[in-house]
Amino acid sequence: MSVGDPPPAIPGARLLFSLDAATAYLNHGSFGAVPIGVQRAQQRLRDEIDRNPMSFFVHPGLTDRIVHTRRHLAAFLGADPDGSALVPNVTAAVSLVLQSVRLTSGDEVLLTDHGYGANAFAVRRQCRRDGATARTVALPLDATDAEVVSRIRNALRPGKTKLLVVDQITSPTAKVLPVREIAAAAREHDIPVLVDAAHVPGMLDVDVERIGADFWVGNLHKWAFAPRSTALLAVAPAWRRRIEPLIVSWEQESGFPMAVEFQGTIDYTPWLAAPAGLFTLRTLGLDTVRAHNAALAAYGQRVVGESLGLAPTDLPDPGAAEASMRILPLPSGLATTQPEAHALRQMVADKLATEVAINAWGGRGWLRLSAQVYNRPDEFENLAERLPPLLAGLR
Structure with a gap:
């Protein structure tokens, strides 16, 4: 062919x-x-909830099921299951990370001009709140991997840049960026990196641990056939104790990742049905x-x-x-x-x-x-x- x-x-x-x-x-x-079989798996979970909501939400077992699902999805992505958390989507994870980084006056967050628009909105809002600055580095559409890394490295300001946000596959331009090399360049100056990998799970063969980013988050409801909204946020060991959930619930004292995952009466059925999506993908x-x-x-x-x-x-x-x-x-x-x-x-x-x-x-x-x-x-x-x-x- x-x-x-x-x-x-x-x-x-x-x-x-x-x-x-x-x-x-x-x-x-x-x-x-979402494949029909995955839709049905999710509906069975909904039916289970409505047969006895107390049994599903309160009796022992829900947190174990969340952990089991997280381990399954993390293994597929090459992420540390104990350092990962299930979240609704990439944009939710971006706000979570921005809150946890704790910017101060004079700090800056570096973005690229290929980034997802909603994430740029989140960065600018957090910067306004904290007195920080959002700055954008331009990457030519036809830039080679080496050129991309060079431009980003030259845009970093050690001591001032407190977070670099970069896409693994860009949304507006469908460009695959060399995030492993970018993360290595930022690591030379101890600048944390957040990788928006919204399109990666299912599309690319990925080993999250090898990328070496401080934060990596990918949606499984795009190319991995999971129900909406299912994503996995992987966090490097140095940051795990600093991650604060956007909403405080009953698992707050458990710390990351369960404090992030357990959110009371949210709909957990997309997460719990996500392995059925991976089963479909592997069957094909x-x-x-x-x-x-x-x-x-x-x-x-x-x-x-x-x-x-x-x-x-x-x-x-x-x-x-x-x-x-x-x-x-x-x-x-x-x-x-x-x-x-x-x-x-x-x-x-x-x-x-x-x-x-x-x-x-x-x-x-x-x-x-x-x-x-x-x-x-x-x-x-x-x-x-x-x-x-x-x-x-x-x-």
Whole structure:
């Protein structure tokens, strides 16, 4: 199979999902899609709760089940289960870390311009509260790993930079960053690093311990087929006693991680059903799924790019062979602001019955395509045929 060719379908994979057949869902990266078997596993847990809420929440066993689930998910990611905590999502973990770092006046948090917007909002809010400063380092879209590390290293201010926030796979630009090397560069100056790995679990083969970040958090409800909202926050030993939960509940005296995980009557069913998602992924075959998704994403990028008159050199390389999200630039002048990007995304959904991600980044609009086992090549081909006339009517 040459680069850009569509991969063969994984037999039966499309039937595992309850997605609307009338819509081409090419945006798995935003909210994921939960397999039917995992939905049923979660529903059985809900039924268990409602048969006897006291038995589920109060009688011995819930905390043991949480710990068992955490160990299962941490093992999959190569994280220390005793130094990890289940959390709802990456954005919740970012606020948790920002609170625990305890910034003071004159401190700064360093971000990149590829970061997730909500996390940037959280950083700026915490900085306003603490009298600190949020600063952004620009990374060219075509920067090599060495260039990325060099730019970030040069942007660090020892003694002033109190936290570096960096994505392992960027949301707006679908770029895989060399987080292990970035963490090593920050460690030279004792600057803690928070890795936003929202898209990593399930998509990339990861060993969290080897990355060496102070904080690493990944969502399992995107590419690991877990129910929403399920994420794992891994914390380096030096920080574990300093992690304070956003909400204080009955396990506060237990310390990290249970003080973070146990939050009274929150819905624990997504976490407890998450191993069923990993079971589905392993049943399909991890390597098979990753190869299929990466090849189909590359194919989609190529055929849609060709329909928009883009040369192969105009199509950004994500930087990892197994990346299953790809971006391509939209015609100049379209979706140059985030409100315009949201409006165009909705127009594509309404008029083309296709779900995609559209982001404004670097002064222009970008289309992000995701590929998952339920997608077919013809869904990308149909978008390639119908998108150019829609965009031409907007110019």
